[in-house]
Amino acid sequence: MRFDPLRAVSEDELDAIHRASLRVLAETGIDFLDETALRQLADAGCDVDGNRVRFDPELVMSLVATAPSSFTLHAPNPARNLHIGDDVITYTSVASPPFVTGLGRDRRNGNREDYRNLLKMGQVLNSIHTVAGYPVEPMDLHPSVRHLHATHDMLTLSDKVPFVYSLSRQRNVDAIEMTRIARGVDQATISD
Incomplete structure (x- = not known):
C-alpha cells in the first residue's frame, strides 16, 4: 500500500518558510571553516566576509534548479x-x-x-x-x-x-x- 506524503504545512506556509530561508541565507549567511569552500563560494558570486558567506537568492535558486528530482x-x-x-x-x-x-x-x-x-x-x-x-x-x-x-x-x-x-x-x-x-x-x- 502506498501513502501520499504527509503535508505538515500548507503551500502558503511552505512558501513563507522558503522565503524566510532565502532571507536568512542572504542577510545572516553561514559560517564556513574550509578555505577551499570559501574560495569556491566567492568565485561563484557569494558575498564572503571572513568565514561568513551570504548567498544571493537568485544564485541559490539557480543551483537548486540543477539538483535532480x-x-x-x-x-x-x-x-x-x-x-x-x-x-x-x-x-x-x-x-x-x-x-x-x-x-x-x-x-x-x-x-x-x-x-x-x-x-x-x-x-x-x-x-x-x-x-x-x-x-x-x-x-x-x-x-x-x-x-x-x-x-x-x-x-x-x-x-x-x-x-x-x-x-x-x-x-x-x-x-x-x-x-x-x-x-x-x-x-x-x-x-x-
Whole structure:
C-alpha cells in the first residue's frame, strides 16, 4: 500500500518558510571553516566576509534548479538501497545527540558501546531505512580519531546506506576513503 506524503504545512506556509530561508541565507549567511569552500563560494558570486558567506537568492535558486528530482543512495546490501525523491518517504535515526538513556539508566554522555548498540538497533529495525550520522556521539573516543572508529563501526555493523560525516575536510575524506575500501570500488566510482 502506498501513502501520499504527509503535508505538515500548507503551500502558503511552505512558501513563507522558503522565503524566510532565502532571507536568512542572504542577510545572516553561514559560517564556513574550509578555505577551499570559501574560495569556491566567492568565485561563484557569494558575498564572503571572513568565514561568513551570504548567498544571493537568485544564485541559490539557480543551483537548486540543477539538483535532480530523485536519486538512489547505494547500500552495501542492494536490497537496502534508498531511493530519494518521487514522494518516497525515508526514515532515518536521529543524528549525533550527545546523551543517551534507557532501560532504567539515567541520562549520560554517549560512548562507543552505546553507539555500537544503537547502530545494531538501527540495523534490525525495518522502520529505520538508514542510520543518519552518529546515533549518539561516542564521547569516550578522542575527537581526533572518533570519526575513524565510528565509520569502521558503521561499515561493519550495518548493511544500510552509511551516513558518515565529521567536522573537517580531512576527516570526511578519511570516512569516504574507508567507505570506498569497504565497498571494494575504485576512486573513480566513489567520485561519481
